[in-house]
Amino acid sequence: MSQGFRLGAFTIRRLQGGVFEVDGGSMFGVVPKALWEQKCAATPDNHVLLANSPMLLHTGQSNVLIETGLGNKLTPKQKGIFRVRAEWELVAGLARLGLCREAISHVILTHGDFDHAGGVTMLGDSGGLELTFPAAMHYMQRQEWEDVLAPNIRSADAYWPENFAGLVEGKNLHLVDGEEEIMPGVRVERTGGHTRGHQAVWLESGGQIALHLGDLLPMPCNSNPLWITAYDNFPLDSVAAKERFLAQAGAKDAWLLFYHDPKILACKLDGDGAVREPFCAQ
Ligand SMILES: [Zn+2]
Numbered sequence: 001m002s003q004g005f006r007l008g009a010f011t012i013r014r015l016q017g018g019v020f021e022v023d024g025g026s027m028f029g030v031v032p033k034a035l036w037e038q039k040c041a042a043t044p045d046n047h048v049l050l051a052n053s054p055m056l057l058h059t060g061q062s063n064v065l066i067e068t069g070l071g072n073k074l075t076p077k078q079k080g081i082f083r084v085r086a087e088w089e090l091v092a093g094l095a096r097l098g099l100c101r102e103a104i105s106h107v108i109l110t111h112g113d114f115d116h117a118g119g120v121t122m123l124g125d126s127g128g129l130e131l132t133f134p135a136a137m138h139y140m141q142r143q144e145w146e147d148v149l150a151p152n153i154r155s156a157d158a159y160w161p162e163n164f165a166g167l168v169e170g171k172n173l174h175l176v177d178g179e180e181e182i183m184p185g186v187r188v189e190r191t192g193g194h195t196r197g198h199q200a201v202w203l204e205s206g207g208q209i210a211l212h213l214g215d216l217l218p219m220p221c222n223s224n225p226l227w228i229t230a231y232d233n234f235p236l237d238s239v240a241a242k243e244r245f246l247a248q249a250g251a252k253d254a255w256l257l258f259y260h261d262p263k264i265l266a267c268k269l270d271g272d273g274a275v276r277e278p279f280c281a282q
Pocket of ligand 1: 113215
């Protein structure tokens with residue numbers, strides 16, 4: 001078994017949340033392909049390969065999951081539409097680490113889009129819908145939850161009710177108002193931008209700091225604050241939040257964690273966006 005990415009006393013491992021392809025332009029908004037293609041390989045028909053990488057954070061006391069991947073509920077038609085290239089193997093991956101579903105105590109969602117929250121519920125052995133991590137408290141921003149419950153005509157495409165079935169506030173769902181320390185060294189902070197209630201995750205242990213920016217920074221090639229995705233519902237908020245959070249990360253010499261990059265789990269970024277010290281293994 002790999003050693004995982006060490007952050008002080010914390011260990012972070014990347015799990016298989018499914019791999020899919022999306023239109024390349026949608027990952028870079030108004031940036032022309034002639035520019036983004038220099039930093040991100042495209043398929044012949046202009047798609048880019050995206051991993052979905054739930055991260056298992058072992059703090060020493062708790063097993064925390066950041067994001068949950070695509071899940072196992074996609075229909076064959078949906079798999080074709082989203083060009084799924086690798087299946088969701090979150091539960092199997094945890095089993096290989098010696099962890100059952102009940103061993104996960106905390107699930108943190110940066111936001112409610114299906115590629116991040118799709119694994120909150122799963123089709124069990126009997127074929128019924130069940131919570132994937134029945135013993136876990138799930139953490140989302142209150143703003144995000146309110147939007148999940150009452151999506152607008154655009155966000156309804158990505159907020160799927162079946163991904164949240166069984167979550168009950170106070171029982172297994174904890175709603176955060178802005179900023180909160182979930183446990184020592186694990187803190188969430190609302191960013192807005194991509195979605196109104198999108199949040200970032202700060203990790204700190206042994207003097208080392210890491211920042212998970214969710215879909216505000218899907219891959220290192222999105223490091224330019226203006227290279228935001230076309231999916232961002234509040235683009236100017238995304239730009240401002242990226243500038244602010246990346247400045248904080250730079251000042252703290254923090255690691256950045258990437259949910260969608262096919263290779264890089266963590267790295268540091270120079271001021272010009274150059275990747276430093278990439279960590280690519282599981
Ligand atoms: Zn995403």
